[in-house]
Amino acid sequence: MRADARKNHDALLEAAAAVFADQGADASLRVIARRADVGLATLLRNFPTRDALLEVLLRNGFTELATQGQALMTAADPRAALLIWLRQFVESADVYGGVVEVMAAAIENPDSALHAACVEMRASGAHLLARAQQAGVARSDLDGADLFLLAAGFAWTRGQASSPARREHILDVQLASLVT
Template sequence: MRADARKNRDQLLAVAGVVVAEQGADASLRDIARRADVALPTLYRHFPTREALLDALLRESFDGLAQRAVALEASDPPEDALVTWLRDCVAVAREYRGVTELMAAAIEDTGSALHASCVAMRAAGTRLLARAQAEGAARADLDGTELFALVAALAWLGDQGAFAPRADHLFAVVADAVLTGGTDRGAGAERR
């Protein structure tokens, strides 16, 4: 890729991150191009669809979550690794308002530009869940798809004005429900 094309692509991604965080996943592509100081056709040359732009924006974060799962697996007890990873996933999903609906749809749609990233993220969580289950630290009746659904649900709660103040407390409640052997293991979140 030419240097000027790379610069435009990087600028579009940087601006898209800000605009999507402000306006949500349905943010105006025209606004993104305008703020990035490029023509709309330039945006479409790099990202032919909104989904392609969101995939490029989210892929780095999702790949980072997969790598984070590997690091947590190697360094933390199974229940701590799982809760820490869940918290990180919810934070990434909440960073860009409205992306949880796209994630939920993309996991089943093999034609989606977001599909591979979502599948990799779900696989990372599934490994952490299976490890915690093997140690008796997590409920045996959950699978990776349900864990992915819990991430989406918790991220959605944070996007809702009425529920956002309770999101950390609700995260702790859900984390405690996923884990076996006692309560408040998902704590660390301030109760409100």
């Protein structure tokens, strides 16, 4: 990639991260382009869709969650491992407002740029859930798809709370509903 093209690409990612964090995942692509000091056409050449842009921004976090899930599979306490992973999922989904809806849509759409990363992340949580269920410390009536939807709902609900203390309290209550 040419130096000027790399500079534009990096500026777009930096601008998108800031704008999405401030305005949510459905923020205007024009605002992102303006903030990066490039034209909308440049943004669309680099990222032809909103999902493509979000995929690049979110991929590292999703991959980190999947990797963390693999590492937690060997934790001595399956209950704690599941709760740690779920808390990380919720916190990562909380970075950009509206990303929960994007993730829920992407996991159902194989054509989405985010689909593969979401599927990998869901599988990671499903393995931790199965391990906790085998140990008798998680609800037995859930599967990985349920867990993904519940975690997305937890992230959305947590985001509605007005204070950090309330956000943590709500998440604690939600997480307690999954484990015994």
